[in-house]
Amino acid sequence: MPQGIATHFPFSAVVGCQPGALDDMGLALILTTIAPEIGGVLVRGEKGTAKSTTVRGLAAILPPIEAYATDRFSIDPDDATASSPDGPFGPEAERITRAVRLVELPVGATEDRVLGSLHLERALAHGKVEYEPGLLARAHRGILYVDEVNLLNDHLVDLLLDAAATGRATVERDSVSVEHAARFVLIGTMNPEEGELRPQLLDRFGLTVEVAAPRDPALRAEVVRRRMAYDSAPGDFAASYAVQEADLTARIEKARAAVEGVELSDAALLLIAKVCAGFEVDGLRADIVTARTAVAHAAWAGRSAVTKADIRRAAILALPHRRRRNPFDAPGLDEDLLDRLLAEDDLPEPPEPDGPGEADDSTTREDSGPSSSGESSADTPASESSERSETPDPTPSERSEDPQGSGPAPTDSTVAATQPYRPKLLRVDGLGEGADGRRSRAISRRGQVAGVAPQGVGTGLHMVATLQAAAGAQPARGRTDGPVILRAEDLRRAVRIGQEANLVLFCVDASGSMAARKRMSAVKTAILSLLLDAYRRRDKVGLVTFRGAGAEVVLPPTRSVDVAAARLDEIPAGGRTPLAAGLLEAARVIQRERLRDPRTRPLLVIVTDGRATDGADGVARSQQAADHLATLGITTVVVDSESGPLRFGLARQLAVRLGAEHLPVGEVSSTALTEAAAMGPIQNMRSA
Template sequence: MPKHFPFSAVVGSDAGLDSNPMALALILTTISPEVGGVLVRGEKGTAKSTIVRALAAVLPPIEVIAGDRFSSDPRDPAPLSPDGPFAADAASETRPVRLVELPVGATEDRVLGSLHLERALSEGRTEYEPGLLARAHRGILYVDEVNLLHDHLVDVLLDAAAMGRSTVERDGVSVEHAARFVMVGTMNPEEGELRPQLLDRFGLTVEVAAPRDPALRVEVVRRRMAFDADPDAFVASYAEDERALTDRILAAQKLVDQVELSDVALLRIAEICAALEVDGMRADIVMARTAVAHAAWHERSEVTTDDIRAAARLALPHRRRRNPFDAPGLDDDLLAEILGDDEPDPDPDPGPGGGSDSPGESAHGDRSEADATEVDPAAGQSAQSAGRSAPGTPATPGATYRTRLLAVSGVGAGEAGRRSRALTASGRRVGAARPVDRFGAPHLTETLRAAAPHQRGRGRESGPIRFRGEDLRVAVREGRESNLVLFCVDASGSMAARTRMEQVKTAVLSLLLDAYQRRDKVGLVTFRGTGAELALPPTGSVDVAARRLRDLPAGGRTPLAEGLLEVTRVLDLERIRDPRRRPLLVLVTDGRATAGPDAVARSRRAAALLAARGVTTVLVDCETGALRLGLARHLADDLAAEYLPLAEVSADALTGTVQRSIRQGAA
């Protein structure tokens, strides 16, 4: 069995877990599993996975009923286990706490469990094969890159987290078993955000960043190289620290039910949640449980202000009310004011801006991004009082709105999402096929149909039908997929009128919000002056695209051909990198082409080249005013694109247009 890096060897944890928010959050949620798990957000290479995998080794072992596949507690008077019922004097055994990893690409059957197909076909027996949730009961369920988890698996986790049990009703199987686990998720925010419903199910959240102190970085590298060189010797050198940590966790688990949470402490928790405008009541409950666990960790029998402060910093950052593209955070000054602190702590916990660094060091990290912008010399004219933006000054977008659905034509086979039609693991059943693996919902009618022609050759004269493995057929389902939504935005001088650019940015931000909700990847290409730029390579992080768009200046000539050629290059590259994800191009322009010789002719050739790729394209026409040239409509024809006026991007505006047309037709 491979050795894991010791929990107590993580740089920062050895100085005391209170200085390492990630380690502290993991410990508190194991002391009191009702807290609800931990979400760890941070950049790549910060040892998020290392410290999570090390956690299971320091947890006290648990007692289970011997032979029970569902880890039932012998002290439970009515264990919810399909292997039951059990005798009152059933034998028990002790085993380590399991850390079960849920792969991002797992199937729903693998997570929930399903009919044991081989035994059903070969022996005619209906038997349930437990899934990952059954194995994770009373343990830790770890999801690396949890923000990339498919929506149908997110729904499964939400149900299990809310009910504390898993129910399977399918394919002749009706099973219910307990599924109470500590859910730990890690994610890199640059690859996309988490669905709000799942985010709220994590009790605690921490931000991690790599240390900036050279001495700490040296120590991280030294320990990692020592572990890689001789894992056994390195683990043995921390054995005593690991045992001490296990004993302390066990003592806290025994004490947690005896900690007193006074009315004064509850009132203070409620005041903090109200002042920070958190949504719902789950924040109050989680914060109270975390404060109690923190008191037990410090061997206190009563919750103090320090416990409440630590709980607020871990339980509230991801629950405060915020705009769609804002990162989680907490106002430490307001927290100190509510708690009545006369002055800030001399050495406060890093809170949402700091966390475990590689491999687990705590650090204060400002993750805000300020993109520098250059002023195009061609945009150097003075701003006019008529409303043209000053050169290099980005226009501020307005409030986002609900957009109409833009989808890729045809039926794809990409990652599950919410945009275009596709063959996916979930959805309505549209056919049957041979299984790729042994998991999947069997299509019984098609399985019988496949086996029927071979019964004589298999020697069947009477009795049950004789099946073989090659007869098995599983359901083919049609659902929705996520797409690559590539935005190409004209930022030239013809778009620089402040009112127009504000409208453009508002529309694109609204489409970005729609892409976030539909779990798409997004990219951003801009063109102005003399060339085009890939402002944001395709990514799942919609909030980064929103920041780049807000900071986008406008001015200069319109290199339309260069913009279309850059889009073609990006799409060709992405087709190689991610061939299953179909692209949707959203081109935002007024159709002008003014940069370089033969600008119009080169633009038409570039449009023809892009159209030959067969990419579904939507052209958003930004031309406004009484006098219009209609160039964008001609460009849409060249691209074989759907033409969409800027005013009709809003779903409400489109609905109003349709209703007016119906009324006029009726009149």
């Protein structure tokens, strides 16, 4: 293996990241390193599309930086305005030249790990108050990378984005008051199937790109060929791309030097504003980011002024994720509309290409394909498809099916939901210890301190309580002055009461008794409203339906509420009502999730009219299934879909048997239940 050759997968070896033909992902990453004030990049895509591999290769092509040898905060020695908590540094202070750091933030990181905190060992052993820098300090002048950023706690995402926007981090805690520079390139990657970022956080990322595996067999073969070559001889493979890597480094350095001199004319700025207004994006952040990106793209292309080509490429990267009107809207940009908006202006076109990289304005990752990486694009599941037939509404005789199962089964039909509304808040009883969220009360990493507890209980070290416990024992340990003698039994942890996310499992009756369009539309609208609520509260969701001969897990538990909404829209109605099968399948799903994560606290939402029409013993089997489900201790809500003047009250009876809350579908709306929720008994309330 050649000496001195990095063994990471080279950035320029990624299919779609060649110096003269960058795709959207490669270009977005490079532009945000040219102008970090753009605000970072969010990369969304299915698994196996080399998101992580490409980001890790980026750090190696960035020009090296100079720093003081003893400075933990990596300030620029040539910046007279820069200051470090480790400074001041004199003219004789030793300097070093080092590579740009790629700092990875684990999903399970704490706020102390990100911001830094009191150096515990020196505080206890020497009685000194000293600040231990966190990941933000380490990432200064480098790259901060968060894989699966959609799974990161919201307050940490807020913290990262605030630091990226201001370029500074401030710590005020544990007798420590420190402020330091924190200018870094923030890059997040995520798989949308595992859940979405809140729109407010999505908007804070400067650029967003969508990546997908290539469909061209030749490109897929090239990905495999490069990956296998890299695996067999990493050093030789990296050496074969050394020239391309050096070219990228030199071009980035040249663009950084030129970006301040790029002219953003009033005409170009007005055109950017016109484009953003034309796409009806909220706020002015889109205009600012698009302008900064267009300037960086002009510098990258070697132009001295921003042109239409720069604005077009900037808009494609900066606007799609800002056009989402609600959480279920897929991000995207109408390029035909973009071209029409750009055509209305007479801004000069770019000059003819005169160097590498001028041709990268039209390539996309879908066309060029993903990189070769350790993630295999071959394991991406094929999208599920199903053929649904639209049929007329059931006849009145079909709708008046007998509760004991003697009525005829209507044909299948698919009905869409209407506009969702704000639903009543459903909560899990008791106090949990699940992942941070916004639904049920729980012992949490953040929240109000409710007390202290011995080691092994609680969510974080409580410094004051620990020192108080140790202080009273010092005479017995032979210590009257000097450092505190600390033992394991002295440790105390803070008990914080916050909120957790839950597993919200929907068990939906899709039988013939639900097939009437008006009823099924009301049911789907109620479920869609609850899904929207689950999205906002960071819950996992799952979907079980029962109809015809049995029950089906339409959507295994996931954090992708978007996928759940899409599956909901596809659910047909028709056939008999195997209520027992639905209840038992819901119980199995919950038990499997509890095995995966014992901290998971489920909320089961059963949407049914309570009828069991799958045979003569259907009622008896449904009662047995309900009794079994009741023994599992699951917080359950029965959403009663029965409507019309003639009602049997079977869903209410089911709720009583389950020990569940009974909620008519028309009262899922929070507005309809404001007074009723306030009057309910405490032990049965699931609302706030």
